[in-house]
Amino acid sequence: MLSSLLLLLTAQSNPVTVITNVSVITPGSNQISQSQDVGFDNTKILFVKPTGTEPIIPSATKVDGTGKFIIPGLWDMHVHLADERSLGLFTANGVTGIRVMFGQPLQLTWRKNIQTGKSPGPEMVLAGPIVDGPKPVWNGSIGVSTPDEARAAVRKIKKDGYDFVKVYSLLSRECYLAIADECKKQKIDFAGHVPHSVGILEAQAAGQRTSEHVMEVALECSDHPEAYRAKIESAAQEGLTKASEVSRELAPTIVGSYSLEKQTKLIDELAKGSMWQCPTLVVLRNIANLDNSSINNENQNKYVSPFMKVQWDPKNDFRFKNRKAEDWDRSRANYSSIVEFTRKMIAAKVKILAGTDCLNPYVYAGYSLHEELELLVKAGMTPTDALASATINPAKFFGRDKSIGTISEGSVASFVLLDANPLEDIRNTHRISAVAQNGKYYDRKALDKILKDREY
Ligand SMILES: [Zn+2]
Missing domain, CATH: 3.20.20.140 (Metal-dependent hydrolases)
Incomplete structure (x- = not known):
């Protein structure tokens, strides 16, 4: 567990982003944790907590995850x-x-x-x-x-x-x-x-x-x-x-x-x-x-x-x-x-x-x-x-199930934010709102730019 003080100190050295009020999906189970705040820095997921239970980090960037779903990368x-x-x-x-x-x-x-x-x-x-x-x-x-x-x-x-x-x-x-x-x-x-x-x-x-x-x-x-x-x-x-x-x-x-x-x-x-x-x-x-x-x-x-x-x-x-x-x-x-x-x-x-x-x-x-x-x-x-x-x-x-393939505290910050629930229809994995790759966050606009740059 990361204490609040430690979290605030981390936030000073590394920019923290929090996706608020998002539904977290655990692949392999049908469980969806609704209304979660997922905080991450430039490498790791710092916390996954019910919305509003983690102290506010003033410097954190907030992304509204309402109506969205988060899956591991x-x-x-x-x-x-x-x-x-x-x-x-x-x-x-x-x-x-x-x-x-x-x-x-x-x-x-x-x-x-x-x-x-x-x-x-x-x-x-x-x-x-x-x-x-x-x-x-x-x-x-x-x-x-x-x-x-x-x-x-x-x-x-x-x-x-x-x-x-x-x-x-x-x-x-x-x-x-x-x-x-x-x-x-x-x-x-x-x-x-x-x-x-x-x-x-x-x-x-x-x-x-x-x-x-x-x-x-x-x-x-x-x-x-x-x-x-x-x-x-x-x-x-x-x-x-x-x-x-x-x-x-x-x-x-x-x-x-x-x-x-x-x-x-x-x-x-x-x-x-x-x-x-x-x-x-x-x-x-x-x-x-x-x-x-x-x-x-x-x-x-x-x-x-x-x-x-x-x-x-x-x-x-x-x-x-x-x-x-x-x-x-x-x-x-x-x-x-x-x-x-x-x-x-x-x-x-x-x-x-x-x-x-x-x-x-x-x-x-x-x-x-x-x-x-x-x-x-x-x-x-x-x-x-x-x-x-x-x-x-x-x-x-890979023997790395503590650090990848999961949305949990301490895991690598690689995940996908979706606009619709993939458990209802697997094709919803196409509906990508944002991607985090090892802590680097790409919103839809940034992803579209990557795509545009790769057209022939
Ligand atoms: Zn092959």
């Missing part, structure tokens, strides 16, 4: 970054934290620029460059062929100052297990795709912290997962094209032998286990629907560079350019089955994180996190649990 747990200025789009959309899934040296500088107040942007947790098989899917990845190379990649990523290791689809089993072991030794997390060569539960047992995009489920629930994995694994050593070719050949057998019993067991084990799921429904929906324009948001395209718009055209994307009508139909059916699997995970209380995979086609920095919340609700989450997946769940995932 949102986290997008799966993003990619193209440039520094797009970072402001997260702040302008109430996304006060991001987990960057493909780190590059420049991003360490961008993070510093945010921390020193040079430019607006979210808190950044950074993966190193992707670690993949010998012929990586993406340029800029670290390709590894042997366990020694895999271990060396882990040590380099740690030495270069990144926060965790991102594993990817084409890793061989022995390289993957070497990464898991080296990460334990170096005390650094690893997360990302469950490689084709490894089972989901095996990845969980190896200590992988998150699994992205609900991958490898069909294989896990098939009749002979080890045999299929071995085939895809050897193809993966020759690169993505070969791996996809073999996957496509095996698909009818894998899907044909899908066992609901195995699925139930898998979901049970995930619910009991330590690995978090980041389904990224918004990107999966988009890439299943690139052949129609419904996913194209004209209001948001103005924040996308001309270069990126060209990249977003499926004709220019190596993953989609050869797709035919039946491939799009198949990918839509695949998306529906992912949504149904997610629905079951939600019902079984599997640990879920909200993430978008922005920078992929029509997945917009900042904006799309709100779409992800909406899609999670459509898949069966309550609005308050959807909010939790972007606030208190990331906080628990």
Whole structure:
């Protein structure tokens, strides 16, 4: 508890702002504390008290929160970054934290620029460059062929100052297990795709912290997962094209032998286990629907560079350019089955994180996190649990639930002030009145300025 005297002293050295008579939302519960005063300085929330019970600080700036709702700052747990200025789009959309899934040296500088107040942007947790098989899917990845190379990649990523290791689809089993072991030794997390060569539960047992995009489920629930994995694994050593070719050949057998019993067991084990799921429904929906324009948001395209718009055209994307009508139909059916699997995970209380995979086609920095919340609700989450997946769940995932993901005394002053109640309709998270990012307060006018400056 901060005594009144201490509070007055704090107010002299740090400007204090008080949002008065606001409704405070605790994600994960349906509880709303009405008529609260929330005071914060340039780093922390100083108090959350029923309106009128905290002594008046003469120097404090007051914001009338009547009719408004306050939620903790949102986290997008799966993003990619193209440039520094797009970072402001997260702040302008109430996304006060991001987990960057493909780190590059420049991003360490961008993070510093945010921390020193040079430019607006979210808190950044950074993966190193992707670690993949010998012929990586993406340029800029670290390709590894042997366990020694895999271990060396882990040590380099740690030495270069990144926060965790991102594993990817084409890793061989022995390289993957070497990464898991080296990460334990170096005390650094690893997360990302469950490689084709490894089972989901095996990845969980190896200590992988998150699994992205609900991958490898069909294989896990098939009749002979080890045999299929071995085939895809050897193809993966020759690169993505070969791996996809073999996957496509095996698909009818894998899907044909899908066992609901195995699925139930898998979901049970995930619910009991330590690995978090980041389904990224918004990107999966988009890439299943690139052949129609419904996913194209004209209001948001103005924040996308001309270069990126060209990249977003499926004709220019190596993953989609050869797709035919039946491939799009198949990918839509695949998306529906992912949504149904997610629905079951939600019902079984599997640990879920909200993430978008922005920078992929029509997945917009900042904006799309709100779409992800909406899609999670459509898949069966309550609005308050959807909010939790972007606030208190990331906080628990990082082991920081005392300082972020909550509106309480002593927590980091990163929050979003909304004009309408998100528990009534999750789309109300779009209705942003103000954002605080680590104690820096942006009212609507300031947020609009950030947006204006980022138009192309
Ligand atoms: Zn990604």
